Amino acid sequence: MAAETFPIGEAARRCGVKVPTIRYYEGIGLLPAPSRTEGNRRLFDAADLRRLAFIRHARELGFEVDAIRTLLSLQDDPDQPCAAADAIARERLADVEQRIAKLMALKDELERMLEQCASGRVAECRVIETLADTTHRHGPFT
Amino acid sequence: MAAETFPIGEAARRCGVKVPTIRYYEGIGLLPAPSRTEGNRRLFDAADLRRLAFIRHARELGFEVDAIRTLLSLQDDPDQPCAAADAIARERLADVEQRIAKLMALKDELERMLEQCASGRVAECRVIETLADTTHRHGPFT
DNA sequence: CTTGCTCCTCTAGCAACTAGAGGATGTAGA
DNA sequence: TCTACATCCTCTAGTTGCTAGAGGAGCAAG
Numbered sequence: 001m002a003a004e005t006f007p008i009g010e011a012a013r014r015c016g017v018k019v020p021t022i023r024y025y026e027g028i029g030l031l032p033a034p035s036r037t038e039g040n041r042r043l044f045d046a047a048d049l050r051r052l053a054f055i056r057h058a059r060e061l062g063f064e065v066d067a068i069r070t071l072l073s074l075q076d077d078p079d080q081p082c083a084a085a086d087a088i089a090r091e092r093l094a095d096v097e098q099r100i101a102k103l104m105a106l107k108d109e110l111e112r113m114l115e116q117c118a119s120g121r122v123a124e125c126r127v128i129e130t131l132a133d134t135t136h137r138h139g140p141f142t
Numbered sequence: 143m144a145a146e147t148f149p150i151g152e153a154a155r156r157c158g159v160k161v162p163t164i165r166y167y168e169g170i171g172l173l174p175a176p177s178r179t180e181g182n183r184r185l186f187d188a189a190d191l192r193r194l195a196f197i198r199h200a201r202e203l204g205f206e207v208d209a210i211r212t213l214l215s216l217q218d219d220p221d222q223p224c225a226a227a228d229a230i231a232r233e234r235l236a237d238v239e240q241r242i243a244k245l246m247a248l249k250d251e252l253e254r255m256l257e258q259c260a261s262g263r264v265a266e267c268r269v270i271e272t273l274a275d276t277t278h279r280h281g282p283f284t
Numbered sequence: 285c286t287t288g289c290t291c292c293t294c295t296a297g298c299a300a301c302t303a304g305a306g307g308a309t310g311t312a313g314a
Numbered sequence: 315t316c317t318a319c320a321t322c323c324t325c326t327a328g329t330t331g332c333t334a335g336a337g338g339a340g341c342a343a344g
Binding site for chain 1: 299300301302303308309310
Binding site for chain 1: 320321322323324
């Protein structure tokens, strides 16, 4: 049985990515070069689409292409030395946890503002304070 | 009492932002133009630094400059119609909640991999599946 | 007063797209 | 079969959000 394949336009629609972006990802090696038709058109399979959707989500979350590349390398080479995979996963995990913490703080603040708004008062906004620097001390400051 | 001020280099060090980036933010209007010395050097005050740190965090979280602009507008114009502020905050909140959900999923998967690694086995990696598209359906698909 | 650091402006480059020109392909109807 | 029209192809150029570097001025210490 021949597996289902999709032209680039439908891949784009399904994954919420623009057509040129897909070609771009292929160009920089994030997405493997898909098979082609007689007429030289790309044909993507389900695995390609899953990978593409993953890339889109990761980019939306603010991961750099290089970070995504290492994340995908966990997937692509499950046989790489455990220590290497561990290091990559550990590093990504720390990053992810920090992001979550900051987003939670921001969420709380936005909710507080919405509550005040609901009660008819104009909120004094403290969004700036919510992301106050607790994690980025890399020098001797006063 | 004259409030404490800081030259651009120290502002950069304190906020974890590069010097040209600060000038860039000023250029695009994210940061108000600070006062200057006789010799034409920028002097930032504590409020500027807080704003700058906020921008850095928000950028790290993957917010676009425009999104940050609207977040800061909540701060800058607390007197804008409540409905407008509410809409902005609500939209940002939805975004933030989605990000958190996705990051949580990714976190779980990375932790699962680290556990397997700890127990000596090579993890089969499912990072791709963890961000499977539950939120981005904008067409009638099969 | 000069050595050396920080600052200034300005221009050019990079990452990650995004849009458009110019042309080939694929498909559906007359 | 012919033609209209969407979709695809490659390639180049533009956009956003920085980042690095040239060339020069300001300032503090010895």
